[in-house]
Structures are given as C-alpha cells and as structure tokens.
Amino acid sequence: MSDYRILNTRAPRVDAFDKVTGKAKYTDDLSMPEMLFGAILHSPQAHARIVKVDTTEAKKLPGVKAVITSEDTEGIAFGVSPARYDEQIFASERVRYVGDEIAAVAAVTPEIARQALDLIKVEFEELPSVLDAHLAMDDEAEQLHERYKNNIVQQVHWDFGDVEAAQKEADVIRTDELTSKMQDAAFLEPQSALATYDQGYLTMYSSTQAPHYIQRTLAMALSLPLHKVRVVKPAVGGGFGPKAACSSMELATCLLAMKTGKPVKITFDREQVFLHSRARHQFFHKMTTGVRKDGTICFLEHEALLDGGAYCSFGIATVYYAGSLLGGPYRLENMKYDGYRVVTNKPACGAQRGHGAVIARACFEIQLDRIAEELNMDPVELRLKNVREAGETTCNELYLSSFGMKEALEAVRDSAAWKNKRDDQPDGKGIGAACGFFVSGAGYPIYYSKTPHCTVVTKLNEVGGGVIVESGAADIGQGSDTMLAMITAEVLGIPLSDVRVMSGDSDLAVDLGAYSSRTTLMTGTAAKEAAESVKAQILEVIADKTGASIDDLDVIDGEVINSKGDLNIEELRHDFRMEHRGFRGIVKSGNLTFNEAARVAFIDKGSIVGTGKYSPPKLGGSFKGAAVGTSPAFGCSAQIAEVDVNLDTGEVTVEKITGAHDCGFAINRTQVEGQMQGSMMMGMGEALMEEIKYDECGRVINANLAEYKIPTSLDMPPLESIIIESHEPNGPFGAKEVGEGGIMPTIPAILNAIYDATGVRINELPVTPERIRTALRKAGKVNK
C-alpha cells in the first residue's frame, strides 16, 4: 500500500454531488437578463458556390435582433494549425460540406430565431462534390481549397532505420489492410456557447475542452486584445476531442453579442453535433510487416490515407500521429511511413480519443495476430518477445521514461486465463489480445510558442483555513478538478474538503486544455509545485514564530507536527483564540492546526500564494514532424477480449474485456478505472457499431443517437481494469496518462477474438453482424 493519505485512494469526485443532484450548471443551463437566442443556417449542399445570400426578410421579422453573414466577418480565416487557417466563420464564396455555416441570427426567442432562418434566401451554383478520399487525390478531381493541391492537406514521409536491409532479414512478410469509418464522439452534452460583450470585454461561456485555444482564436478572429477576452468553461458533458478547437458557432455567438450588445446563446441540436463533427477521421491503412522466425519484428512499412472532410482542423497532427505512435510499444527499429490527409466534401474531422493512432494501432495489432498464426506462435508470446522496457528510445526518438508494457500484458494474460481459453473453446467463442501505446501530453502547443503548458495559482484562504486552487484546466467530466484537489490536499497535509478548485477559466491561469492526455501529468505537476510553495511559506512563518527548524516541520492530517518534539505554540494559540471570541469549536489544546498556522502565516506575510507551472523539457528528434508524438511520458496498455459470435446471424456478444493500463501512478484509483472502462466502451462501439453514414449527396443520414449506434448498457460486458504503476519520473507522484491510451487495444482485441471465434478476417470497421455473416458466407462457412 502507498504512504499517501489521499492519493491512490478512491476519494469521491469533488463534483459528484452537484452532478448527481442536477445542481451542476452546463452552458445551456446558463441564462442572463435580456439574453438572445441564436441559430445557424447551415448549407444544404456539399459543394457549391454561393451566388447570393439575402437576409432582408429575416431582418424584418419582429423579435430578430441581428442577422449576420460573411459580410460581417471581414474575411477572417481561422482554424487549428496556424499554417492551415482554412476556415471561415461563414462561408463567403463557397460551401464545402452539408452543414457549412452560411449565416446566423439572434432573436428574442429560439422559435423566432428558427423562423428567421426560414426567411434567409440563398442562391447556389452547384460544384461537383468530392466524397471519396482516394478519388480526391486525382488530378481531375475538383479542388476544394486553392491551397491544397490534389486536395492533400498534409503528407508525411518518414523512413527510420533501414527498411530495405531489414526486409532481407525477415522470414515472414505480410501485408494487411484496415479501413474504418468516420465517427462521432457521442458526448452527452451538445456544444453550447453563451457570449456577453460589455465595455470592451468579451466573455464566452462554452462547453469547450480548451478555453485557452478558444480565447486565442476569439481574440485573433475578432481583433480584440487577448486580455479582454475571457473564456469560461462551465460543467461539460464530455468532449473526447471534437470540443478542443474553436468553432464557427462560438465565433458567431460572439459576433452576435458584439453586434447586439446583449448576451447571446447558441446550443447545438444533436443533429448539428454530427454536422459539425470534428470527430474521428476515416482511415485507410496498409501495412507490410516483416518478422524473423523467432518472432522478432524486423520492419514496418506503412501507408495511410486519412479522409478528413472539408477542412484541416487537427488534420496535420492526426496524420503525423497515425504514423509516429506505431514507434512503440514494440522494438521496431525500421519503420517507413507515408501518410496523406485529404479534404473531401464532408463534415470536417479532427481529434478524437486516441488521436490519429487508434485505427493504425488496430491494423498493426491485427496484423501481429496474423503473423503469429503464420509463425505458429502464441500471439501474446509474440508480443511479449518484442515489447520495450523503460529507458529505451523508439526508432522515431520517443524516450520511454517509464514503461509497464510487459507487466500490463502479463497481467491480462494471467487474469483472463488466456492459455486455457485460447486453446480450448467451442466454435463461435473466441478470445483475442492486443496492446496499445499513447502520449501522456503532447510535447508542443498547437501554435508555435515557448509558453508553459499550464500554470496553477494556489492561494491560502486569508481568513484562515483551506486553500483555493486556481487553474485553467478543463474538467470535462474526466475528473481533473478532483485530481488537482487531491494533489493539493496531499501536499498540504489537509483534508480534501478544505481544498476548493476553481478551474476552466482563462482569467485564472493558462492551460492548454484537456487534450492529448496531458492534464494529470502537466497541470498535476504545476498544482504540486504551487501547493509545495504554499506549504513552505506557512511553515517558514511557523518555524520563525516557534523557534523550530523548518526542516523538522510538516503538516499531517491538518496539524503541524514537529518531528523533533513539541512546538511552542502557546502565544500563537492565544492570539488565534482572541481573534475568535464567540466562535465555536476553537481548539484549546493539542497540536497546532493547519487553520491556526495558515492564519498566523497570513497575519505575518499578507496574502500567501503559491504558483506552479509546467513546461516540457526539449523533446523529439530533428526530422520533419518530429514534434508530433513527442511527450514527456508514454502510457501503455493491454487488453484481452472474449466474444461469442452467433454464426447464423453474425451477431457478436462481447462477454468480457480484461484491461491493464500503465498510468504511472493512480492519483485516484476509481477515476483511473473509469477512464479505462470508458475507453473500452468507446473502443467496443468503434469496433462493432459506430459509423457515420452518408448518402450520395454527402448528407449524413444517421445524424442522431438513435441511428448512430454506440453501445448501450446491455451491450457492455463485465470489464476488468487492472492498474499498472510504473512510477513515471516526469509526472506528479509518478502519474501519467490514462485518458486515451486505454482505447488503443480494444478494437484489435475484439477483432482478434472474432477471428478466433469464426476463422474469418474482416478488414472493414465496424464489424457488424452483416459483415460477419457475409465473410462467413464467402468463406463457405454457412450451413446450407
């Protein structure tokens, strides 16, 4: 067991009560006096020139306060990567997907806003639309953006080690492919934004994952001084990536507020969540891997094509991640990667849990199983033979400062009774394993900068007692506020209930946001540093006042303890008691309490504030694109899935998933398990059911959660979550990521299990009953 009092426990989340009782306020719950309601006019066409937008009638509708189009936006361009600012708040010349924004209105009721949309006239001149990622690269294909020749937004060409030489050493060489579909993150809370503009100050409440990036984009696009833009994140019902970038909806809300001088709120309908997307790309992977007879992996040649919809969004990072994160967790010294990210006339894709790496990982792990079969080797053994250990560096220069891959794989192997089940199962039952690898915080911000990735300001309550932690971190449901409170309470030696966390507000501190699984490692480190500073400042005063040596003092369970004997606190206590005449519960005897000490320190020094920051060390190699994939630490995980496939209908029942994840150190064990379970659930959905479907005109035909399937509670099997703690030297108390890495093994573990159950390989996700039945039929495995 650990020596900690608060860390590594199952402390209830600090927001649990508010969430369970419905007290927590999400953006759409907010309301302000005179608030107007906004609505957005989306394009009905996938690709068209805009000939004319006529808002005359809409403006005349009583109750309408503003109607804005591209004419009101001064041609502002924005996006995610500064090198690819290819988005506009409203399309000015052409629309590029069904859903592209054309205009917005603000009105006194939502119904009037909606009616105003019905009065806006738009004339289009249709353009040929490009819906197929492969065809998009043809020379004859219609080009979506002038700057993207052949519709390619970004290409990557990497060649690490010596693939050619390694080919000669390999005894078995296989080529496999895997195709996925665009996905939706299916968070519970649709995007919502509320903007106010008052005396030159813009305040935006938004259901965002990254207040900092929103703040920057708003200031840039609206030509406002950065310090006059404040972004506040109320409670957020999940993000998973699509809420990490500023959207034109957020910008439109601000423009409407600035134009009307009134607060304006826009909340997406679920269908708009699908139209806006920014969720997982569609991936086409082709991998050729060579291994020696003994199972040693010699090389990987990897080609990837990413369909990213109409705009770049996070696409540059996505296509880099798709290649770079195959550098781990195995010893792979020779790796060639050619990746292409293209634009098509579909909703833009961005980052989603396991950014860029999920389908690549699935393809590679499925291939490893096929190789194991050819070698007649147990697939877990094949993996164990190749896994890296702490202290190693991958061929693309990712340094593994801690790495419990072997431990994770052995843990699931043993816990799931792999050997028995693998060897001895009836037809239709199957078991499969896979591993995963992911960053624990991206090494660099999205824009070029040497900025700290986050800061934390911890302030002692001046009337005595607890502390307030001020952070810009975005708790989007993953529990980062609880993590910050636990670290602070642990460092200060006080109860969790004496720490209040204020976060997700750009006025409080800088924080790049909840993406790339960074918050625990980065903001946790900053919080630790800030709390340590507060503690030192208090103890310094106490040492001074009592004559004890500061090195002998500590705060334990809310009391100041002198390891060298008693503390002389008579006078301090007397003063404290005199200050609190009439107060009840003032201690008379015993050790000096933290409350007393804090008050004494404040009276002596005035405000006591501790600050902390996190800046990653210099990371990565010197090759082009080396920055993407770098991280101060890497998480890894292994999973084993057990399935039952109905060979008549193709229906798959996942019966159990056993997962192990190396999170370095579990700040909160329940939350670590929660992230692991959420990842497994999401991965299972992506493996078996999730798919955005388009018609031939580029319209999403399943833009709701009835038709876009994610697993229900009845679909979920028992999940076993095993925590591996490898003690990461760069993380607070040894902690690193668990937010995204846990999804990596799920898809391939399930697909490998389906193969074990059926003997048929399916190279297209999701693996629906129909795809299985079709594969069985093709393989002649269907009873006549």
Next chain:
Amino acid sequence: MSIPPFEVLQPESLQEACELLGKHSSEGAAVLAGGTDILVDIRRPIIPEHLPRCSGCDPKTLMPRKAVEKPPAYMVALSRIPDLSGISEAKNGDISIGSMTTITQICESQLVREKLTALAEGGDNLGSPLVRNRGTLGGNICNARPAADALVPSVALGAQLELQSVNETRIVSVSDFVTGPGRTIRKADEVLSKVIFPALPEMSGSSCIKLANRKALEISVVNVAAVLTLDKAGKISQAKVALGSVAPTPVLAEKAAASLIGEKPSDDLFKEAGKTAAGECKPITDHRGSALYRVDMVGILVKNALQKALERAR
C-alpha cells in the same frame, strides 16, 4: 428549436377526443399517446426546407427524414381519458388491452407473458426502459412502422382493433389496418380504443425475435413473430408467422405457415419453413442492412422463432 409549436388539447372522454379530432382535422390534429413517436417525427429539419438542395438530392429526403408531411397544429392527448389502459381476459379467453397501456405494463403482465408471449417479447425488445415506460401499444400500432416491435407480434397473434369515432365503433384486423409505412385506414376522427387478442387454443405457444446491431434502442434489421398450436397427436394444427422490416408493412408469411399445418414439428420442417418465408418477402437495401442479408436472416429467424414457440406449446 427543432420541434414546431403546437397546442395540446386534453379531452376527458373518448367522445370528446373524437369530436376534437374531427373539429380540427383541417388544421391538422394528431392523437398524442406517449409521444415517443410523434414528437420525434414532427421535428423540423435543421437545414430549412426552402433552401435549394443539390441536383442529385431527392427533394423528399430531408434531414432528418421527414416522417410527418405537415406538423399538426393540435395534439389531442389521450392521457386524461379513463379506462384506456389496462389488460383484461374475457370469459372466452380473449385478451383485451387498452390502447394507452404502456409497453412496460404489457411486459410486466403475467397474463400477457403466459398467453401472448410473442407480444411480451416484442415489448422486451422495444427501445429502452424509458421509452417502454412512455410508449403505448396503441401508439406502436397506429404509427404503423414495418419494424414496430409490438405491431409485428400483434399481426402474428391476429389482433383485432376497436376504432372509435364520433358516430361509430368498428373492429378491424391489425393486418387490414396497416396499409404502408406510417399509413393506416384510420379516419381523421378515429381513436384506437383497444386491441383484442383472440383466445389461442390449448397447446399453443408464441415467440418473437429481433435482430439488430445492438441489444437495446434499435430498429430491427429483421424481426419475426411466430405462433404455433399443436393437436393432441402432437402435430401442428395452427401456425402464424409474421415478418417485420422486410416490406412496407409487417407481412404474414402465409405459405410458410401453411407448410407447417398437419406436420410433426422438427428442425428440418422449421428450416424449410424459414426458406419458404424468405421467399415471401421483398425487403429493400438500406443503411441498416442489405436486402440479401435480410432475406438470409428471415430464414434463420423464422426457424428459431418456431422452435421457441414449439417449446412453449408443449
């Protein structure tokens, strides 16, 4: 707001409900039961309809699919009318279920589970607990979707519908009632008051199976209900097989059922019946499944449904 405004009327009697429906029929008046279909169906497309679609777009297919031509200006709620919900067994063994009976009530009724097992199983397969708590049998039948989970077993069980209007009460069979997807022979001022399931003879059993991509909240790829009755010699004396999601309305697979009569039940017999049923439907290919897969699955599901019904008949 994606739901257009409407006015809710809350009559206290069936007669009043029919009158209100008649009175407002020109402006559009709809019956409101649990609302789990109609409130979804009247949503406005997010992208306004007047905007020009691309030349390839079928102008009728909007997003979301427009299920209701013109949203009703009035909703006539049945919730205040007494005696519209409940399950009772007549002396002759007929079971009558009020149209406002919720799917949950049906699933929890011992009587239904025992005597109308297919209906209870169809109910189990419908939506989620939340939806079952609100959704009604009347709503499921009147909404007339070819995949509807209570409608398909009702067809197999030979349900009779009591339709009430200002001037008349008529009884029609559920198979005659449904004429197309979302279309019925219900007149504007008619309310479905109850559903009568004729008594099944001794030695009868029924079942309902749903195939979908997940285990709840699903629209069937295919669903099948089967009813079997055995004679004293153990031969099949009556059989009904209803297929969902394979045609514009639920289909009675009459040839498949006929092939069973007078036969001794066996796996082979049921398998053949499955094949016959597969030949009796003409499903379409849509994003939920291809026609080929559906036909394929009809064969398998019919066989499985008959086997389950047989176990219960014995």
